[in-house]
Amino acid sequence: MARILITDVTIFDGSGREPFAGEVLVQGNRIAKVAAGGFPSGTAADRVIDGCGATLMPGLVNCHGHPTYPNMGADFYSTGELPVEEHVYRTMHNVKAMLDAGFTASVNGSSAKTRLDIATRNEIDAGGIPGPRMRAATPEITVTGGLGDLRQYHMHHEGFAVVCDGPEEIRKFSRLMIREGADSLKLMISGDFFVHDTATGDMTVMQEDEIVACTSIAHIHKRRVIAHARTAEAVKRCVKHGIDLIYHANFCDEEALDLLEANKDRFFVNPAIGLTYTTLYEMADYGMPQEKAEEWGFKRELDGAIAVTKELHRRGVRVLPFGDYGFEWNPVGRDARDLELWQELMGFSAIELLTMATRYGGECFGDAVGLVAEGYLADLIVVEGDPLADVRILQDTDRIAMIMKDGAVYKEPRERQRQQAAAE
Template identity: 45%
Template structure:
């Protein structure tokens, strides 16, 4: 749980290797935290004032910004029965969402972007509780239920429906009224459904433009479940801000992404594809079924497209679709491993995508995602070097310190640790990622 250091207490990290997410290589140094923010960052040791400060001797450990998951579902609760999430009691569901939020921060994630909730207000309630200090969790941008057209829902019971431009405007206004930060459009299919395919597209340009225009008018951003090449291009033609998946992006789509690279973000959610192919057999979906459904083909296409996006300077962020039975909460950093092993990102570029780009997608590029004077003191202290072994971030025990807003969630000096958080599976059935 968060420690009780007072707002005027200074904390000095000394004898640490600082990865500041500015593009520099790690360096030995010190970081002074005053209140909620980083006051100073210095190379070397012994230069920053110690009087009145609590000193944390990092003993050479790795200090970096907290991580960002760019495609978060608090209300997917390790379930293999997404339709059951629609009928679960709201009280029970809220408690499980709170546990999801704690699991994220226990895992070193201090920034998360909501990518749809199973019930209209779940994300908003959890975000507000985190902001009020009632429960532990990351900084969070809340979404509501994803919006689909008739015949285009991946899971009817957790979906809001709208057809035509005027209904899209009304659906967006409902998100505004509920207090959301984002709107999610479910534009393409998903192979595991058996009848709605990843290369389908269900929206029209008119519907997409109406949703985006209304959202932007009211200060909300729009994200899209867009696996098909056409859904990616439709998203780009009409001003969608965050594209999820983008597996079948073609050359025309890549050109459009490059033209808009200073505006758009892509969060592919690779672990869903990998885990569906390799980890789902225990839940009744063996590898041969996943391959027959097209998941290996989609993974191959996604890898090719995402490598090209990296070459073109498009902002690609890790994270996404955790909370299914075979992509359980607490395994979020598997995406970082996939970036290195499948997309051929360097470990350094992967960490930059998970930190500095996180600050950008959170709309706080001058406040979050870097270890830099003036930024919020959202940092993690690691017993090991993720630049040498990116998988170390999958081990909660190696993340020995977690700080958010200048207060320790996991204290490296007192032995106080956040309780490891795991969610037990609650339902079996067929999960469908959104």
């Protein structure tokens, strides 16, 4: 097994402890040893990478990735109308953009076409295209009239969701997707303010027997269920039925907060504030002026998300940044902006945020990722500068000097790039 020694780095190991100077030895696809200070001179390695004083940290983990969202408009029709062939290429570009941005793992939040997530995960795992390691999701399973149902009574339209009503339809689709290779099943339990008027973000549209139809199948087959759950009632249904990755949760009431706190070792909450923020303040050029966004409920949604996220963190529930990038005004690859938004809007410290972005993300991903620690998978990034002094550094892909996934160097360190350029 090849041994790669990374020298002269300041290590942020993801655990939450302060960074320290040291060296890391990678053997095969795992981290063999982390040495504070450094290894004895003459430590054997097939290759030495000089970190030149940069920061080495775990690759970022996105627990709400949407690489199959093709960065299109808010009417959602364009996504459904995108033919599958073009959609595959868009997705390939997106997974590359995620990895280029330092995200080495992604729990995907849903797939915009039935098998697109699954096929993309398989192609990445087979080494055919670059991308993060992924948990592949089903499309959004929604109810008639819920978020993602774009049909009209007189005309069929494809969207980014699959409409299922009643336990029978949901059971059948859940089984089908498990057969096809999905790691996670995604339920739209609440509505959303993008569905103006009929299934808004403060309505709980999926009924309990429908939820149970999915969770009972998923749990038999040891698959994860993920929920779009904005309302307090939707969050309570998640807790009750063992849906451990909850998106949004922005209208939690006291009872929902208490339930999450009482089960904090089981649940992860991903508020996905970036999409709400950009929809409210930065979408005017894409058909949503701020007054309209406020009227539709996005200001309430953001205020709720800020209050709930801070409160959950205070109570020790693992909250996760990133998520819901994949739209024209909030595209894939820009997820690291969440770190800046979370700091500005909620006052989290950089070390808290980077711990959420790595260790918590890894715990949610469910494999040995998210820490620079012995035995962990070698998913590492080297960042020029100190992201703990300024989290915005992570938005600049130029400053991500090296990216390693599964022990293989995906982005060569700058010195090596220069040597290669000189040799050509």
